[in-house]
Amino acid sequence: MKTKENWIECTLNSLETVQPVSISFDLKEKIKKSIHENAESKMSSTQIWLVAASVVLLLSINLVTMNYYSKDLNKTISTEEKNIVYQEYFTNINE
Numbered sequence: 001m002k003t004k005e006n007w008i009e010c011t012l013n014s015l016e017t018v019q020p021v022s023i024s025f026d027l028k029e030k031i032k033k034s035i036h037e038n039a040e041s042k043m044s045s046t047q048i049w050l051v052a053a054s055v056v057l058l059l060s061i062n063l064v065t066m067n068y069y070s071k072d073l074n075k076t077i078s079t080e081e082k083n084i085v086y087q088e089y090f091t092n093i094n095e
Contacts, residue, residue: 043051
């Protein structure tokens with residue numbers, strides 16, 4: 001048990017000798033400049049409008065498709081068949 005405690009103590013004591021690394025002023029400035037340049041690179045207004053138009057187009061296509069298939073589904077299934085499905089579903093839930 002002493003060996004394990006010694007190992008833990010040595011590990012904790014090793015942190016006391018750690019010193020921060022100093023870097024040159026030039027390197028700091030290059031890093032800051034690089035971060036600043038990357039932060040400013042944004043999408044152009046044309047790209048933003050194209051993305052917005054694509055989203056609107058996809059949503060429109062989805063809505064038209066959903067509307068078409070829901071009307072088609074209502075034509076093929078009679079009200080009586082729907083009632084049977086609903087009754088079967090809800091009777092199983094209550095059990």
